[in-house]
Amino acid sequence: MKLYYSSGACSLSPHIALYESGLAFEAVSAPTKTHKLADGTDYYTINPLGYVPLLELDDGRRLHEGPAIVQYIADLVPAKQLAPANGTFERYKLQEWLTMIGTELHKGGFSFLFNPATPAEFKPVLLERLHGRLKWVDSELAGKQYLLGDHFSVADPYLFTVTNWAPFLSVDLSGYPNLLAFRARVAARPAVQAAMKAEGLLK
Known part of the structure; x- marks a missing residue:
């Protein structure tokens, strides 16, 4: 491959x-x-x-x-x-996370902030929306090691990857302790x- x-x-x-x-x-x-x-x-x-x-x-x-x-x-x-079995409820939860990260964080948030064509006056609106989504993700990670619980799945690297972009766009993650702990756990994986x-x- x-x-x-x-x-x-x-x-x-x-x-x-x-x-x-x-x-x-x-x-x-x-x-x-x-x-x-x-x-x-x-x-x-x-x-x-x-x-x-x-x-x-x-x-x-x-x-x-x-x-x-x-x-x-x-x-x-x-x-x-790395993924729950096809047809199980847990597999649909994985797909739910992949969709949410892809649409709400990646394309619906960070990508617009990266794009130089995005009007400057629109960026505060984008940031507010993005922080709202990140706050929700942080709450969903409370008491969990990873997005689906205690077991690592292929949704976790996607969240890790898109939140890696935060420092380059001045998106402050310091208010999301569960997300920061998650990021540290994922970053430590070989x-x-x-x-x-x-x-x-x-x-």
């Missing part, structure tokens, strides 16, 4: 999931600023949408979208218990450190 990623982007989430899975894979840098691979290939010829992540299987089939990719990875290694080192995010 090949994972196309851009350092520090949302593709860090499946990158972590792959390290957690123990599966063999190749990580291919596809920087979102240049859309050029190391060999000069135009990334748009691989993914016409131009963004990451993209997972290419050994038979050439490709999967777009992080929430789909991480569930696919988890289902390849059920013994690792697979997380391996993925971050591979992306040049840790020395």
Whole structure:
């Protein structure tokens, strides 16, 4: 398998999931600023949408979208218990979290703040909305090790990844003790450190 990623982007989430899975894979840098691979290939010829992540299987089939990719990875290694079994209520809770993080935090919050085209007068509104969502996430993490309880799942690296962007956007997380404790737990995992080192995010 090949994972196309851009350092520090949302593709860090499946990158972590792959390290957690123990599966063999190749990580291919596809920087979102240049859309050029190391060999000069135009990334748009691989993914016409131009963004990451993209997972290419050994038979050439490709999967777009992080929430789909991480569930696919988890289902390849059920013994690792990176996702609850399909059809269970707990699996739908995983999908609920992946959807919430993707729509309410990632695309509905941080992405707008990153975008230089976002009007300055709109940013306070975005920040207020984002903090409202983060406050709710913090309350949901009370008494839990991870999003689904005491067991790590593929939803956790996604939340970890998007909240990594907070310092770059002056989003203060100091008022969310449960979220900060969660982030510390996830950051300490060997697979997380391996993925971050591979992306040049840790020395």
